[in-house]
Amino acid sequence: MNTRSPAAKWNRSCRASIQTAWSASLRNQLVAQSGVGTIAAGVAKAKADVILISGHNGGTGASPATSIKYAGLPWEMGITEAHQVLSMNKLRDRITLRTDGGLRTGRDIVMAAMMGAEEYGIGTAALIAMGCIMVRQCQSNTCPVGVCTQDEDLRAKFTGNADKVVNLITFYAQEVRELLASIGARSMDEVIGRADLLTQVSRGSAHLDDLDLNPMLITVDGAKDITYDRTKPRNPVPDTLDAEIVRDAARFLNDGEKMQLHYAVQNTHRTVGTRVSSHIVRNFGMRNSLQPDHLTVKLTGSAGQSLGAFAAPGLKLEVSGDANDYVGKGLSGGTIVVRPPMASPLVAADNTIIGNTVLYGATNGYLFAAGRAGERFAVRNSGAKVVVEGCGSNGCEYMTGGVAVILGPIGANFGAGMTGGMAYLYDPEGLADTLINRETVVTCPVSTDHWMAELEALVRRHAEETGSRKAKDILQYWDVEKAKFLQVCPTEMLNKLEHPLGIEDTAVPAE
Secondary structure, eight states: OOTTSHHHHHHHHHHHHHHHHHHHOOEEEEEOOTTHHHHHHHHHHTTOSEEEEEOSSOOOTTSOHHHHHSSSOOHHHHHHHHHHHHHHTTOGGGSEEEEESSOOSHHHHHHHHHTTOSEEOOOHHHHHHHTOOOOSOGGGTOOTTSSSOSOHHHHTTOOOOHHHHHHHHHHHHHHHHHHHHHTTOSSGGGTTTOGGGOOOOOOSOTTGGGSOOGGGGOOOTTGGGOOOOOSSOSSOOOOOHHHHHHHHTHHHHHHOOOEEEEEEEOTTOOSTTHHHHHHHHHHHOTTOOOOTTSEEEEEEEEEOTTTTTTOOTTEEEEEEEEEOSOTTTTOEEEEEEEEOOTTOOSOGGGSBOSOSSTTTTOOEEEEEESSBOOSSTTTTOEEEEEEESOOOTTTTTTOEEEEEEEOSOOOSSBTTTOOEEEEEEEOTTSOGGGGBOTTSEEEEEOOSHHHHHHHHHHHHHHHHHHOOHHHHHHHHTHHHHGGGEEEEEEGGGTTTOSSOOOGGGOBOOOO
16 A cells, blocks of 8 residues: 555555553443433543543444434533533533544544544444444344345445545545635644534524524633543553563563463453453464464463453463453454362352453454343354353354353343344243344254264363363263253354254244
8 A cells, every 4th residue: 555645545554543542541331311411520530531522413223213313302402502612611621522423524534623522423324334324223133235144145246345434534524624724723633622613503494593502602711711632531541450461471572482370360450451452462363373372371360341441362361260251252263261269169150250242243252251241142143152150141142153051040032133143042941032033043952963972072171161060060961961051043044054963853933
């Protein structure tokens, strides 16, 4: 690519923004609604770096129409209230204000700046520029333009590329530049918070002009003197545990030496393993030849949110304790093991050990947890293999790949929107059938050698990795216990499986 081209500059800018945001800023999203200014003031006092005010419009094709059209207020009302309240309370210079929710033109962006926004989210328009036609059936695996589907024939119809988004943003920038020039402004910074440059347009109709928009056009005293510097975080925070891991793992990262590190962890330590995973990919590549436990990080305590997010091949995280929500979010080849402390008096299989939304969007890797998971377990998992000992409602929601083994009770609505992958439920009491959403899945006993071997191998590895008492009990009487497993398979996969199910035993959902 020509390094002087607009596309190259855009790519460099994106990478710089992502790296800065990932390492240094705390962000909070608020829905535009009456009173959002008060909430924003509280968030600013809590030392957030960025506050995003989201309007009622916009959204992706996966969003229900009711969520897009009738949730919250227009972004204009939310951003002006937030900007005014923050300015009145002398908090405005502490944070960066961002807005999104249906920004479609350069004029929208300039108006947002004048109302107080410093950054602007362009989501729906960028998605449409890539080829989305908003048919809102993402969960059904039938996207007619191949944006959101696992079907290779439909994927072949996708014609989007990065240049189309670059072209869209270039036109936005061009229109913004023209509008700024028309009012004599040299940069966006000169018009941020300048609501005095806006006036309400009269439509010449008593009905339309009844709405008084002047409260949105108030300029708070002192607001014009605020400096909008977005080059560094407003509220620097101490470095993370991951920074220490990266330093201690230097011999592994530089020379490929096999290492094992030990740390105490607490719930303020978030995304443990993510930064070192970035270094692993940079040094060894995504498809590396490292052993699964080439770098083993042993943690003792309660891990914070997003333990092992985007963990890369070669990294193994072992937690003796428990973990919060989003364990293994975006897991990309690493291994995560969570087990109770040796001295714990709790029965692991009867207690929750990892939080909600585990393995959200995971693509590869393993997770073994000696205990139960929370709600929305393995949501949108598309490749990871996992064994847990129970889960809450909406398990395997929108799952598109991977394997999930649940050695305990499940919650309601299991398998909703599941279009790929496979699940095995240990169901000795026969209760799971009433909790499964059968719109997209079928169930049957595990009755073929291939699937039984896959199930047994995962249960055995779970016992080895976690020391799970429940897994060991099941394996001890495997010849009897294996008949108590229920296999859950998406209906779309039935004709694509290399190894068919015992279809004669399959309970096909009623029409």
